[in-house]
Amino acid sequence: MKSELEQDILKVLITEDQLKARVQELGDAIYDRLEGKNPLFLGVLKGSFVFMADLVRACQLRSNVEFIAVSSYEDATVSSGRAKINYDIQRSVEGRDIVVVEDILDSGNTLSFLCGYLKSRGAASLTVVTLLDKPARREKAITADLAGFTVPDAFVVGYGLDFAQRYRNLPYIGVLKPAVYEKKEP
């Protein structure tokens, strides 16, 4: 029987096995780029928390882990184009090689803002890693250095990604049934 979360999923887009294999490839690529550099992995909350946990374990570098919370969507399903920091990094990024870890690159507003912020705070280098890339909706001229999967313009959830703060705990990336996000709350 399907779980109460799975009942809302139209189809599985990326399976657990595919995620595991690709995350390891990304971890290997980061290792090759940053060996000997003591990078700081910076997870962008909340969506990146599952990917971040797997990625840092797939990359056995001497490194640090930090988080930042940036919101551009507020409670809307479409980016407002503005971003703000809700929780800041707890250490200096000056002179550090930063690996920015995102779950999805969509309009590009969040990463565009964040990269500018990190540069203004003196980061030595930025390596932008996103699990998912949705180029169809790009508004800012930004590309990731490493991207796990290119996804179509569908409502994707799971493996950290949410709809209305739910579905983050699905172990795979799924497409949400339109009836779920078209439904009006009572």
Ligand code: PRP
């Ligand atoms: C999502 C996602 C990215 C951002 C990408 O975060 O985690 O940070 O949107 O979209 P963009 O390229 O259009 O800026 P969201 O603001 O939904 O918060 P969350 O991570 O807490 O779910």
